[in-house]
Amino acid sequence: MTRGTAPAVVLMLAAGMPVAAQSIAISDDVRITPTARLDTDVRRAKGSDDVGLDVARRRIGATGAISSHVEFEIEREIDDGWRDAFVNVRATRAVQVRAGHFKVPFSREQLTGAGALDFIDRSRAADLLSPGRSAGVAVHGRVAGRAVGYEAGGFVSDGTRTGLVPGSWSEPTVAGRVTLKPFGLARRGSTRRAKGWTDVELGIAAVTTSLDEGRESFRGRLASKDMFFAPVFVNGRRLRVGGDLDWRPGPFGVRAEFLRADDARQHQGLAGETLPPIRAYGWSMAGVWAVAGRKAHARANDTVAIAGFPGLELTLRTEAVAFGTPGDAGAQVWTPRAALLSTSAERVWTAGVNWTVNRLVRLQANAVHETVVNRSRGAVPPRAGWSPVVRVQIAN
Numbered sequence: 210m211t212r213g214t215a216p217a218v219v220l221m222l223a224a225g226m227p228v229a230a231q232s233i234a235i236s237d238d239v240r241i242t243p244t245a246r247l248d249t250d251v252r253r254a255k256g257s258d259d260v261g262l263d264v265a266r267r268r269i270g271a272t273g274a275i276s277s278h279v280e281f282e283i284e285r286e287i288d289d290g291w292r293d294a295f296v297n298v299r300a301t302r303a304v305q306v307r308a309g310h311f312k313v314p315f316s317r318e319q320l321t322g323a324g325a326l327d328f329i330d331r332s333r334a335a336d337l338l339s340p341g342r343s344a345g346v347a348v349h350g351r352v353a354g355r356a357v358g359y360e361a362g363g364f365v366s367d368g369t370r371t372g373l374v375p376g377s378w379s380e381p382t383v384a385g386r387v388t389l390k391p392f393g394l395a396r397r398g399s400t401r402r403a404k405g406w407t408d409v410e411l412g413i414a415a416v417t418t419s420l421d422e423g424r425e426s427f428r429g430r431l432a433s434k435d436m437f438f439a440p441v442f443v444n445g446r447r448l449r450v451g452g453d454l455d456w457r458p459g460p461f462g463v464r465a466e467f468l469r470a471d472d473a474r475q476h477q478g479l480a481g482e483t484l485p486p487i488r489a490y491g492w493s494m495a496g497v498w499a500v501a502g503r504k505a506h507a508r509a510n511d512t513v514a515i516a517g518f519p520g521l522e523l524t525l526r527t528e529a530v531a532f533g534t535p536g537d538a539g540a541q542v543w544t545p546r547a548a549l550l551s552t553s554a555e556r557v558w559t560a561g562v563n564w565t566v567n568r569l570v571r572l573q574a575n576a577v578h579e580t581v582v583n584r585s586r587g588a589v590p591p592r593a594g595w596s597p598v599v600r601v602q603i604a605n
Contacts, residue, residue, distance in 0.1 A: 241273035244284070246604040248323065252596070265600070266323060268292070292342060303350040313340035313368055314347065314360040314386040315414045317453040318466055318493070327464070327497045327522070328561055329575045329600045330432050333530040334491025337427060338449065338468045340416055341368030343382065356393040361385040367418040367447065380421060386414035409456045418447040424545060426472045427489040429532045429553055433596070437581045438532040438553040441487060441545040445473025460506075462497040477546055484534075484548050491530030498523045509565045520565035524575075529556045556580045571602040 232242045248266040270284030270293070278300070284293040295309025312320055318331050319339035330336065347362025366380040392406040422444040429438030453466040468491055474484040499506040501519040509516030533552035543550060561575040575598045 238276045239274070241271050244268075244270045244272060244605060246324070246602070248603075249601045250329065251599040301350070302355075303352045304348070305350050306346065306348055307362075308346045310342055310344045311347075312342050313345070313364055313382060313384045313416060314349075314362070315340050315384060315416050315449060316451055316466060316468060317412050317455060317464070324571070324602065324604050327462070327495060327524050327563065328526060328559055329573050329598050330559075330577075332466065332491070332493035332495075332526065332528045333430075333432070333555060333557060334468045334493055334528065335466065337430060337530060338470050338489055338491055339369075340382070340384065340418075340449070343368040345382070347384075354393070356390045358388040359386070367416060380418050382416060382418045384414070384416040386412060388412040406458075408458055409454070412451075412453045412455075414449075414451045416447075416449040418449075420445055420447050420472065422477075426487045427470060427532060429489075429530065429555060431555065431579050431581070432557070432577055433579075437555060439545070441474070441547075441550070442477045443472040443474050443487065444477055445475040447472050457503065460499045460502045462499075463495070464497075465492070465494045467492045478548065479546055484546070485536070486534070487532070487550070488535055489530070489532045491528065493526060493528035495524065495526035495528075506565065510568050513567050513569065516565055516567055520563075520567075522563040522565075524559075524561040524563065526559045526561075527557070528559075529554060531555070551583060553581065553583050556582070569603060569605060571604075573600040573602065574598070575600075 232240050234240045246266055246268045248264070250265050267287040268284055269287065270282065272280070272282045274280045278298060280297045280299065282293050282295060282297075283291070285291050291310065293309075293311050295307050295311045297305055297307045299305045314320065316335045316339040318326075318335035343364040343366045345362050345364030347360055349358070349360035349362075351358045362384055364382040364384065367382040388410055389412075390407065390410050392409055420443050422442070424440045424442050426440045426443045427438075428436060428440045430436050447470060449468065449470040451466065451468040454464065456463045470489045471486040472489075473486050476483055478484050500521040500523065505519035506522065509520035531552050531554035532550075534548075534550045536549060556579075558578045559575050561573060564572045566572060576595045577598060578595050
């Protein structure tokens with residue numbers, strides 16, 4: 210696709226706006242709401258003048274309730290099988306049980322739905338280091354006046370396929386996540402409101418997975434999907450830990466996250482010795498500004514009329530992700546069974562504009578700058594520059 214044809218494609222897709230889905234009442238207690246999503250990206254690869262069209266998501270599904278205590282959700286990627294298929298049983302707000310196929314609770318950004326993301330692509334750390342979806346059971350809820358949330362469960366696997374060949378999917382996983390609104394907790398029983406600060410929410414999470422032996426470690430990939438750190442042989446246990454912050458005072462929002470993961474390498478040396486773990490870690494910090502104010506932007510999400518100026522947001526994110534072994538690897542030659550591996554790191558800046566046209570259509574434009582550095586060589590690859598991405602998002 211040439212550069213000149215991309216804007217025409219975007220306008221054609223935006224014109225194909227669907228009608229909002231309506232809830233269908235089967236009986237007094239049973240209701241179903243069909244859902245659909247189409248995300249189309251226009252991307253120019255770094256260092257190239259060619260523009261490509263990528264249909265990132267084509268999904269259909271449904272949400273609903275069987276009674277006041279039982280809810281369900283199903284969603285399918287048209288070309289790639291089922292994504293979510295689970296039932297949620299609500300005993301009380303504090304005690305709920307979810308069973309089926311859904312996201313393993315860990316990263317805040319990974320748990321955020323595609324329609325609520327401030328950027329077209331998730332941060333590299335959230336994309337590369339977070340668990341995916343898996344069959345499992347989790348207990349969750351909110352307590353202390355909704356100031357504390359929790360989720361803990363067991364899963365068949367961690368849902369990520371990181372190696373060069375498909376894994377066995379037999380990787381038992383245990384996950385837990387806790388969120389806290391500290392200022393919301395402090396004002397319980399008080400009529401005073403610390404304006405703005407009650408919106409601060411902190412999160413911590415941990416996931417442990419039993420790894421199958423094989424070349425199944427984490428791998429480093431650019432947003433363009435090019436690999437800069439290839440998987441190595443692992444065996445034993447994968448441990449992920451993470452922390453995050455979300456704060457949206459008035460028209461501004463701040464979100465930050467740190468994730469770390471260690472993959473054990475038991476008996477993976479050339480002589481069968483146990484090697485130091487592969488360590489991957491990353492962080493991101495992002496800001497968003499609703500130009501006309503948060504309330505005006507929320508109204509733009511609720512109307513089917515063209516929202517105009519109130520639907521605009523400006524965004525900026527800085528982030529980094531790195532892969533290697535703890536300690537100084539020097540200039541050792543890379544092999545998938547090397548005892549020490551020098552750190553390969555990526556640094557990314559993303560600037561963006563979001564326009565919520567109405568509750569059905571959202572346009573996003575991002576400019577992404579990626580730089581990769583290998584500590585042993587001190588090398589920065591050529592043609593490091595800004596790459597534009599445009600997305601048309603149509604959903605009900």
